[in-house]
Structures are given as C-alpha cells and as structure tokens.
Amino acid sequence: MGLAPMDGITDEPFRLMIAKYGKPDVITTEFVSAEGICHGATKPLSALIYNEIERPILAQVFGSDPQSFYKSAFVFCELGFDGIDINMGCPAKNITAKGSGASLIQTPELAKKITRETMRGVSDWAKGKKIKDSGLPDTIIDYLNLHRPKMVKRKVLPVSIKTRIGYNRDCAEEWVKHLLESKPANISIHGRTLKQMYTGKADWNAIGHAAEVARGTETTILGNGDIESIEDGLAKVKEYGVDGFLIGRAAFGNPWIFQVKGPEIMLRDRIKAAIKHSELYEEIFGNKHFVHMRKHLAWYLKGFPGAGEIRKKLMQTSSAQEVKEVLQYAHESDKGT
Ligand SMILES: Cc1cc2nc3c(=O)[nH]c(=O)nc-3n(C[C@H](O)[C@H](O)[C@H](O)COP(=O)(O)O)c2cc1C
Structure with missing residues (x-):
C-alpha cells in the first residue's frame, strides 16, 4: 500500500x-x-x-x-x-x-x-x-x-x-x-x-x-x-x-488512513494533528505561503458538528501559532469529545 x-x-x-x-x-x-x-x-x-x-x-x-x-x-x-x-x-x-x-x-x-x-x-x-x-x-x-x-x-x-x-x-x-x-x-x-x-x-x-x-x-x-x-x-x-x-x-486530513484497525480518531486527535502539521509546515517552508496549509486545516475538522465556525477562523490563519490559538480554544471548549 x-x-x-x-x-x-x-x-x-x-x-x-x-x-x-x-x-x-x-x-x-x-x-x-x-x-x-x-x-x-x-x-x-x-x-x-x-x-x-x-x-x-x-x-x-x-x-x-x-x-x-x-x-x-x-x-x-x-x-x-x-x-x-x-x-x-x-x-x-x-x-x-x-x-x-x-x-x-x-x-x-x-x-x-x-x-x-x-x-x-x-x-x-x-x-x-x-x-x-x-x-x-x-x-x-x-x-x-x-x-x-x-x-x-x-x-x-x-x-x-x-x-x-x-x-x-x-x-x-x-x-x-x-x-x-x-x-x-x-x-x-x-x-x-x-x-x-x-x-x-x-x-x-x-x-x-x-x-x-x-x-x-x-x-x-x-x-x-x-x-x-x-x-x-x-x-x-x-x-x-x-x-x-x-x-x-x-x-486528506486523515494521516491515520494507513493504520490497520487503528484506534478511533477523536476530535482531540484531529486538533493535535492539525497543530503538528502546521508546525511542520512552518518549520520546513516558513509561514510566507501559509495559505497552502489552510486546506489541510479544513480537512482535519471536516464532518464535525459545530466545527464550521472554527474552520472559518482557521481559513484566516497565517502561522502555526495562530492555528494553535484557534484550536486550543476549540479544544478547551470541547474537552472529552
Ligand atoms: C490534487 C491532486 C493532485 C494530483 N497530482 C498528481 C501528481 O502530481 N502525480 C500523479 O501521478 N498523480 C496525481 N494525482 C492523482 C492521484 O495520484 C490519484 O491517482 C487520484 O487522486 C486517484 O486516487 P484517489 O481516488 O485515491 O484519490 C493527483 C490527484 C489530486 C486529487
């Protein structure tokens, strides 16, 4: 595979x-x-x-x-x-x-x-x-x-x-x-x-x-x-x-796809992965073209009820730090999901 x-x-x-x-x-x-x-x-x-x-x-x-x-x-x-x-x-x-x-x-x-x-x-x-x-x-x-x-x-x-x-x-x-x-x-x-x-x-x-x-x-x-x-x-x-x-x-937004019968992926896992991906992006390319990262952020949160507002905010982020701020807020208000 x-x-x-x-x-x-x-x-x-x-x-x-x-x-x-x-x-x-x-x-x-x-x-x-x-x-x-x-x-x-x-x-x-x-x-x-x-x-x-x-x-x-x-x-x-x-x-x-x-x-x-x-x-x-x-x-x-x-x-x-x-x-x-x-x-x-x-x-x-x-x-x-x-x-x-x-x-x-x-x-x-x-x-x-x-x-x-x-x-x-x-x-x-x-x-x-x-x-x-x-x-x-x-x-x-x-x-x-x-x-x-x-x-x-x-x-x-x-x-x-x-x-x-x-x-x-x-x-x-x-x-x-x-x-x-x-x-x-x-x-x-x-x-x-x-x-x-x-x-x-x-x-x-x-x-x-x-x-x-x-x-x-x-x-x-x-x-x-x-x-x-x-x-x-x-x-x-x-x-x-x-x-x-x-x-x-x-x-897309699913780096777990190659795991055979992996654990169920929760919203908190997706949030963590989106932050990690943003950090890697910045480490490798800097944040000058961070706009290319945004589609991945939307994919990570696809299909979660109530995530529409967060996705909108993510579409305006320009750095890993901004992604963290938006998502940590989402994480705090959604603990245990
Ligand atoms: C946005 C996008 C870019 C692609 N770029 C390439 C490419 O550079 N080289 C390539 O061989 N195939 C490319 N493909 C085709 C994919 O490798 C794959 O053959 C196609 O998406 C069908 O597989 P899937 O249904 O699993 O997505 C691209 C597909 C998409 C959606």
Whole structure:
C-alpha cells in the first residue's frame, strides 16, 4: 500500500504526517519537471526534500523529452531516492499540451523511450558516471553539491510508471502491454481515463484486466482510484488481482488512513494533528505561503458538528501559532469529545 502522489498536497510536511501517523509501504513526492531540471530550475526541487522516516520514497517526474529524463535521473539518484516514478497520468492541460502526463498514452513509442532513457540514466549513475559528465546545468550541479545526503550508495534504482486506463476510452490492456516492453519495476494504474479527469467512478475491472496482462512478468501492478480505507484496498487486491494499491484523496486530513484497525480518531486527535502539521509546515517552508496549509486545516475538522465556525477562523490563519490559538480554544471548549 502506498500514498499516491498529489501535486499541491503531498509536500514534505504532509508526507511527514503520513509517515508519523500510519506509515504506508511506499511514499512518492509531488512531481517535478524533467525539462525544468535540464533548464537549470532549482526552485521546483524543493518538492524533492524528504526525511529518512519516509523511506522507501520515490521521486515523481514528468515531461516529454527522453534526454531530459536521462539527465534528471542523475538528480534523483544523487539525492538518495529509493526509486523514480514517471508520471504518465496527469490530465492537467498545461502538462498534456506539451505531450507529458496522460498525453503519453497516445504516444506509446515516446513513453517507452522515456522509460528506457530514465533507466539508462540510473544505470550509468550506478556504474559510476559523474554528475559533471551528465549534461546537467551548473545550477543543478551546485544544488546537488549543497543538498546531496552524505552517504548515497551507487545502486540501480527501480523505475516505475503511474498512469491511467486510457486517454478517452479504456485501453488499459493494450497500453500496459506497451509499457511492459520497457520492463518498469511497477505500473500504478488509476482507473479513469484522461477525459474523465476525476469524474465518475474508477473502473476497477479495467485495472484488473491490465493486471492480468502483467501477470508472470517482473512488473508489479498497483491499483488506484476511490479507495476509502486499508480494508477497502485489501478487498480490491483480492478481487482484481493487483499486487497492491495507492490511496490519494482519502488521505486528506486523515494521516491515520494507513493504520490497520487503528484506534478511533477523536476530535482531540484531529486538533493535535492539525497543530503538528502546521508546525511542520512552518518549520520546513516558513509561514510566507501559509495559505497552502489552510486546506489541510479544513480537512482535519471536516464532518464535525459545530466545527464550521472554527474552520472559518482557521481559513484566516497565517502561522502555526495562530492555528494553535484557534484550536486550543476549540479544544478547551470541547474537552472529552
Ligand atoms: C490534487 C491532486 C493532485 C494530483 N497530482 C498528481 C501528481 O502530481 N502525480 C500523479 O501521478 N498523480 C496525481 N494525482 C492523482 C492521484 O495520484 C490519484 O491517482 C487520484 O487522486 C486517484 O486516487 P484517489 O481516488 O485515491 O484519490 C493527483 C490527484 C489530486 C486529487
């Protein structure tokens, strides 16, 4: 079971909450652009900050230029990731318009080339090729020299793919057959087409058929889409013959989701978690963009009767201290809930 990557959500503070409260078997970062890296952009690399307690952790990358995947593989290896996950599922227009994300479903030859180039980068790095010979720009090399962990053992990292069941119709079997040719370690399949975006229901039958295609190969298949709990995920593993599953949106405001039969979560636990998350956010990013933290605060208090007023106040907070003040008041007036 793994945490699905979600841009704007699965940042370092969120992932630390997940690792602390109910650790899944694998965690993935938000996506970074392979082409952006090759143009020397270092700011987006903040998405790649991680903590040892998150391991195994995969870096997710998107793009459409195979050469950029080759070069950026060196970055993920140097930063000590446990694997590289290629995004072939994002439906956002700004991504697909450039041939990246889910639009790769329409260009399977390019998709295979991208996977192979990423693997070639990983393999060259494992064999000892230096980053100065990788073709990466100086800004990225300087960044790596500053941020590289002390001890990174050169080894061949697994390369995986995250995708959807099709572009505008279910073509999961055919698409997975293509992807298997480049022998990725894993393919995670979200049971919707690009056209569906996030509407309708995830088609688990389509995921199951794709899993059949991969059976007997060395590539594992993780199913994804609309899973509400671990029990739900495990039932789907049995029913659809996948090797495991990813959970995305059900983790919003619910870092306990990966606990199997954990204790009942009370309002006071949610308050504590919201405060902890705010503190982590501030520790890691400062409070300049605290506005990004507010949606998490609303999720922590979702569904509690009478929490509407508190949520409104939380939507105006700009620091962990302000969150504490609002929530400690709520906690005091709601002891024992
Ligand atoms: C806000 C948001 C951002 C997402 N960003 C990414 C992403 O960067 N990379 C990716 O592979 N999938 C991304 N996804 C898709 C999720 O990983 C997952 O496939 C999808 O939400 C379905 O799973 P769920 O029903 O468990 O949420 C995103 C989904 C959401 C809701």
